[in-house]
Amino acid sequence: MKRPDAKEMKRLRQEFFNDIEEGRITLAEATRRMRKILGMNRREYAEKVLKIGFETLQAVETGKGNPTLKTLKIIGAPFGLEVGFVRKKGE
Incomplete structure (x- = not known):
């Protein structure tokens, strides 16, 4: 997968x-x-950036996983995201 340029x-x-x-x-x-x-494939991102198993990332990305709170924190960290409750739009 090609990495996008900075812009x-x-x-x-x-x-x-x-x-x-x-x-x-x-x-x-x-x-x-x-x-x-x-610009990373699933295996690169899981192993090099997140330091989690490929299968774990695949399960989350396909909506078939039930990630732990720890895994969710790991996934959000590279983008400065935290786990928390959010209100659904329109409610």
Whole structure:
């Protein structure tokens, strides 16, 4: 996977953070997008950046996993994200 240039990466990050703030993104999609913003495949991102197993990341990205709080913290850390309760949009 090709890594975006600095300008594109900045644009993708801003779009990503806007989608989070507006509640337009699932955990699975957020996890995939963080990886893609960095231009990494799943194995590279899991092992080199997050230091978690490939299967764990795959389960989260496909929406089939039930990650622990520790895993969620690890996944959000590279983008400065914390785990917390958020209100669904429109409620």
